[in-house]
Amino acid sequence: MASSPASASAASEEEAVKAAKVLMVGAGGIGCELLKTLALSGFRNIHIMNCYAAALDSFTADMKASIHMTSFEVDVLHLDQFGNRHGVFFVQIDLDTIEVSNLNRQFLFRQSHVGQSKAHVARDAVLKFRPNINIISYHANVKDAQFNVEFFKQFNVVLNGLDNLDARRHVNRLCLAAEVPLVESGTTGFLGQVTVHVKGKTECYECQPKPVPKSYPVCTITSTPSKFVHCIVWAKELLFAKMFGDKNQDNDLNVRSNESGTSKSDVFERNADEDLDQYARRIYDHVFGYNIEVALENEETWKNRRRPNPIYIRDTLPEEAIRQNGSSRDINNEQEEPSAMVSLGLRNPQEIWSLADNSRVFLEALKLFFEKREKEIGNLVFDKDDQLAVEFVTTAANIRASSFGIPLHSLFEAKGVAGNIVHAVATTNAIIAGLIVIEAIKVLHGDYKKYRMTYCLEHPSRKMLLMPIEPFEPNKSCYVCSETPLLLEVNTKTTKLREVIEKIIKSKLGMNLPLVMIGSTLVFEDGEGLEEDEAANYALNLEKVLAELPAPVVNDTKLTVEDFQQELSCSINIKHRDEFDEEKEPDGMVLSGWSAPVEKQVTSNGGNQSVASSSGADYADGIVEDISTKPGMKRKLDEVLESKENCDASSSAQVVEDDDDDDLVMLDENPKLAKKKRLQ
Numbered sequence: 001m002a003s004s005p006a007s008a009s010a011a012s013e014e015e016a017v018k019a020a021k022v023l024m025v026g027a028g029g030i031g032c033e034l035l036k037t038l039a040l041s042g043f044r045n046i047h048i049m050n051c052y053a054a055a056l057d058s059f060t061a062d063m064k065a066s067i068h069m070t071s072f073e074v075d076v077l078h079l080d081q082f083g084n085r086h087g088v089f090f091v092q093i094d095l096d097t098i099e100v101s102n103l104n105r106q107f108l109f110r111q112s113h114v115g116q117s118k119a120h121v122a123r124d125a126v127l128k129f130r131p132n133i134n135i136i137s138y139h140a141n142v143k144d145a146q147f148n149v150e151f152f153k154q155f156n157v158v159l160n161g162l163d164n165l166d167a168r169r170h171v172n173r174l175c176l177a178a179e180v181p182l183v184e185s186g187t188t189g190f191l192g193q194v195t196v197h198v199k200g201k202t203e204c205y206e207c208q209p210k211p212v213p214k215s216y217p218v219c220t221i222t223s224t225p226s227k228f229v230h231c232i233v234w235a236k237e238l239l240f241a242k243m244f245g246d247k248n249q250d251n252d253l254n255v256r257s258n259e260s261g262t263s264k265s266d267v268f269e270r271n272a273d274e275d276l277d278q279y280a281r282r283i284y285d286h287v288f289g290y291n292i293e294v295a296l297e298n299e300e301t302w303k304n305r306r307r308p309n310p311i312y313i314r315d316t317l318p319e320e321a322i323r324q325n326g327s328s329r330d331i332n333n334e335q336e337e338p339s340a341m342v343s344l345g346l347r348n349p350q351e352i353w354s355l356a357d358n359s360r361v362f363l364e365a366l367k368l369f370f371e372k373r374e375k376e377i378g379n380l381v382f383d384k385d386d387q388l389a390v391e392f393v394t395t396a397a398n399i400r401a402s403s404f405g406i407p408l409h410s411l412f413e414a415k416g417v418a419g420n421i422v423h424a425v426a427t428t429n430a431i432i433a434g435l436i437v438i439e440a441i442k443v444l445h446g447d448y449k450k451y452r453m454t455y456c457l458e459h460p461s462r463k464m465l466l467m468p469i470e471p472f473e474p475n476k477s478c479y480v481c482s483e484t485p486l487l488l489e490v491n492t493k494t495t496k497l498r499e500v501i502e503k504i505i506k507s508k509l510g511m512n513l514p515l516v517m518i519g520s521t522l523v524f525e526d527g528e529g530l531e532e533d534e535a536a537n538y539a540l541n542l543e544k545v546l547a548e549l550p551a552p553v554v555n556d557t558k559l560t561v562e563d564f565q566q567e568l569s570c571s572i573n574i575k576h577r578d579e580f581d582e583e584k585e586p587d588g589m590v591l592s593g594w595s596a597p598v599e600k601q602v603t604s605n606g607g608n609q610s611v612a613s614s615s616g617a618d619y620a621d622g623i624v625e626d627i628s629t630k631p632g633m634k635r636k637l638d639e640v641l642e643s644k645e646n647c648d649a650s651s652s653a654q655v656v657e658d659d660d661d662d663d664l665v666m667l668d669e670n671p672k673l674a675k676k677k678r679l680q
C-alpha cells in the first residue's frame, strides 16, 4: 500500500531525527530536561562529551578544585576525539559539577552525584532508561580551543542550554563559522524563550542588542541608599571589593582614608601592632560610624531626607559582647568551608538577625577571611556561592540598612539580592526544552519557513502563554554575521592599544584571542604558541598609544580584528576625536555599528513578575515579544534600568547591578526593531 504524503513526511522526519548529530551545550536546568526530551523524542544517537583533561589546563585553581576526577571521566575522555565511534551522535558539553541547589529541578541528578560532572551524570541517567542511545559527554568549557570550527561542523544542529552571554556569543560565532543551525534558549523564572538561528536565513544570536544590567547612581550607593539593594551593592561592589578584591581597581567607596584627616596610610590596611579583633572593630567603626558622621556634615544632602545614624561597635556590642565574640566561637567546629554564622552558632539563614548578631557575624566573617583565606585576599570577587562572602556582604548591608532606617533582611534573602537570583521554575525549563526539540526537528527537516521563535510568558497574552513568532532576517549591520565595518571614535594620541583591546575588542566585541592588524602590519596577537620575541613585541605595543604603533593609527586608519578560534573577522574604521564626555562616554572611546546594549527607559505594566536574569554579570537571557500589544514589535522584558534618581552633581560613575524590583517591566518600543523584515 502506498504511503500517504503525510505519513511519508512523518517517516522522513523520523529518519532525520534518527540520523541527527546533535551538540547540546549545557547540562543544567534546561539541559537536563532537554536531554530527557531528546531521548524520548526518538533521537537515537546522543553523544555527551568530556574533554575534561585537556580543558583542565586552562582552568583556574578554583575551577580545578571544584572538578571531581573519577575513573569514569577518564574513561569517557579516551573514547575518541569527535565521537565517530557511533557514526551519529549527540554531544553534550558542560563544565560544571553538580551542587545541592541544582537537585530540585535538575532531575537527572541525585544527592549522591553532588560534586560530579553534570555532563557525565546526565548521560548516565538517560542511558538507564534509553540504553541504546549513543551519548558522549564532555566535562569542559565550550570555549576550549578543541571545540573549534571543525568540531562544530560535524553536527546537524547545536542546542544551547547555557546561562551566560559570553558562552552564548561564542557558540553563536562557531555555529556561523561552521554553518550549523543553532537553537538558542533561556529561562528566567516563569519567562523563557527559544530562538532559531540559521546562517543567511535568520538573524544570528548577536544581531540584536542584548540587555544591559541595571545601574544605580553612585551617590545613591555611597551616600543616600533608600532600598536594601542599595546597601547590598555598597557592601558587595564597594566594601567587599575594597577589603578583599584587587586594590588597584577603581573603587568609589566613599570613605575617608583616616579619621584624623592626615594623609597617613590607607585605613583599610591592617596596622602592624593591631590584632585581628582590633582591626575588624576599627573597620566596623570606620565604615558604619565615622563615615556616616562625615556624610552628615553635608547638610544639603539631608535637607529632604532622613538623616542616617552612625553605628559604632561600642553601641551595638558593648565591651563584654566584644570579648564574647572571640570566645563564643566554636573552635571544635572546624568546617571545610569557613562560615561566620556556623562558628557563632547561628543556624537559620532565613531568620532576620538583630543588629548585634549582624555585627558579630560581620566581625567574625572579616576575621575568618584573614585567618583562613588570607592567600585569596586581593583577588576575591564576590560570588554568591561563597558562603563567607555572602555572610560578610549580608551583614555589612544590614548594618548599613540599619543606619539608614531600611528594613533588615535574612541571609537567604540578601543572598538572593546579591547574587541576582531568580528562582528557577522547573516547568518553564521543561516547556522550553520541549520547544527546543520542536525547533530542532524542524531544522533537521530543513523547512525554515516553519521555524518559530517562541516566548514563554508568565501571564496569558491573547489567552496564550506561548507566543510563537516568525524569525527575523539577519541584521545587515551585524558585525558578527555580516561584513559591515565598525566605527571607533577614539583619541589616537592618548589611547593605548591595550585599552582598545580590553574595552572594545574583548569586552564589547567578545573576542577571546584577538589579533589586530593595521594594513599588513600585525600589531597584536593573543594566545599560546607565540615566540618569545613576538610576545615581547606585542607586550610593548600594548603600552603604546595608537598613533605611535609601528603602523600608526590615525584618523581614517582601518583596523582588522580577528579571532581565529571564533573564525570572526571585522574591520574597524578609526575616527580621531580629541574630547570625550567622562560621564556619557566613560571608556573614552565610542564604538558604533555594533549591537550596543539597549539603554532605554522602562515602564512597568503593573504586573507582578520577576524578570531579573541570570546570576552576576551573566545576564541577557530573555527577549520577550509581546505581540498582543504591538504586532510585529519586539519588546524586551528582562532588562531593567532604574530611572535615574536625583543625584549629587559630583556622582558620575555608575555602579552596575541587576534588577531588584518585582515589577514586570518592558522597554519602550524600539523603532529600529519595528522596521525589521520578517522572513519571506
Ligand SMILES: Nc1ncnc2c1ncn2[C@@H]1O[C@H](COP(=O)(O)OP(=O)(O)OP(=O)(O)O)[C@@H](O)[C@H]1O
Binding pocket: 025, 026, 027, 028, 029, 030, 031, 093, 094, 095, 096, 097, 101, 102, 118, 140, 141, 142, 143, 161, 162, 163, 164, 167, 424, 615
Ligand atoms: N562556557 C561553558 N561551557 C560549558 N558549559 C557551560 C558554560 N557556561 C555555562 N555552562 C553550563 O550551562 C549550564 C546552565 O544551567 P543553569 O542555568 O541551570 O545553571 P546552573 O549552574 O545549573 O544553576 P544555577 O545557576 O541556578 O545554580 C550550567 O550547567 C553551566 O555549567
Ligand SMILES: [Zn+2]
Binding pocket: 203, 204, 205, 206, 207, 208, 474, 475, 478, 479, 480, 481, 482
Ligand atoms: Zn548577526
